[in-house]
Amino acid sequence: MAELRTFHLPGAWGLVTLSPFCLKLDAFLRMTGIEHEAITASTPFGGPKKKAPWIEYKGKKMGDSTLIIDFLKQEFGKDPDAHLDARQRATIVTMQRLIEENLYWVMVYDRWARNENWPRMKSTVLRDIPAPVRSLLAPYARYAVKKQLAGHGMGLHSTHEIESIARKDIDALAALLGEGPWNFGEQPTMADATVYSLLANILFVEFESTMKDMIRIHPTLTAMLERFRARFYAE
Numbered sequence: 001m002a003e004l005r006t007f008h009l010p011g012a013w014g015l016v017t018l019s020p021f022c023l024k025l026d027a028f029l030r031m032t033g034i035e036h037e038a039i040t041a042s043t044p045f046g047g048p049k050k051k052a053p054w055i056e057y058k059g060k061k062m063g064d065s066t067l068i069i070d071f072l073k074q075e076f077g078k079d080p081d082a083h084l085d086a087r088q089r090a091t092i093v094t095m096q097r098l099i100e101e102n103l104y105w106v107m108v109y110d111r112w113a114r115n116e117n118w119p120r121m122k123s124t125v126l127r128d129i130p131a132p133v134r135s136l137l138a139p140y141a142r143y144a145v146k147k148q149l150a151g152h153g154m155g156l157h158s159t160h161e162i163e164s165i166a167r168k169d170i171d172a173l174a175a176l177l178g179e180g181p182w183n184f185g186e187q188p189t190m191a192d193a194t195v196y197s198l199l200a201n202i203l204f205v206e207f208e209s210t211m212k213d214m215i216r217i218h219p220t221l222t223a224m225l226e227r228f229r230a231r232f233y234a235e
């Protein structure tokens with residue numbers, strides 16, 4: 001058994017996981033080559049914060065993708081951002097907040113609140129939950145996520161308003177990338193991994209989302225996502 005075990009939610013359509021936070025951790029591990037055993041969990045409830053991803057390391061559990069990555073950078077002395085200056089690192093923090101604290105919630109809205117995506121949600125993200133439990137849990141999970149959406153505030157907006165919020169964020173990510181090939185020059189960093197973790201979960205999946213076209217109108221951004229996939233997820 002590997003010393004480091006990581007737990008992520010199920011994947012589909014070629015993505016190892018349909019959770020952006022889990023995908024970011026997975027991408028970090030691939031970029032750094034840190035040895036680990038990746039385990040698919042059917043729900044986030046085994047995590048210490050009841051959210052995915054989480055890790056088990058030296059008998060301890062730890063949750064939150066960013067806290068885990070910061071810990072692993074220290075513990076294994078591997079950091080894809082080691083060569084960046086303070087301003088570039090600060091930019092990554094601001095990009096991460098935009099992606100995870102704002103744009104992520106538009107993805108959640110698309111998957112959980114749009115009726116057309118609900119059957120696919122049940123057969124992908126929730127598919128490993130045994131059928132009798134799933135039929136009881138699924139409507140409750142949907143209700144709980146809609147409550148989270150309202151609590152965050154994203155769920156209080158009209159669809160039109162949500163789309164304009166998403167467009168602004170995606171345009172900003174495209175502008176930050178510029179001509180590429182990566183956000184900071186010739187080498188991928190956690191900026192690229194973080195962008196990939198969410199945008200791949202919009203562009204490369206079969207959930208309906210108006211954000212697909214918002215991404216596609218930026219060929220450089222789409223090319224970066226394809227490049228990241230080819231480099232770290234060639235299988």
Ligand SMILES: N[C@@H](CCC(=O)N[C@@H](CS)C(=O)NCC(=O)O)C(=O)O
Nearest residue numbers: 019020021044051052053064065066
């Ligand atoms: N800040 C956390 C967020 C993790 C998170 O929200 N994960 C989602 C899956 S994408 C989850 O487990 N949600 C379950 C819930 O909120 O009940 C991180 O970076 O790991």
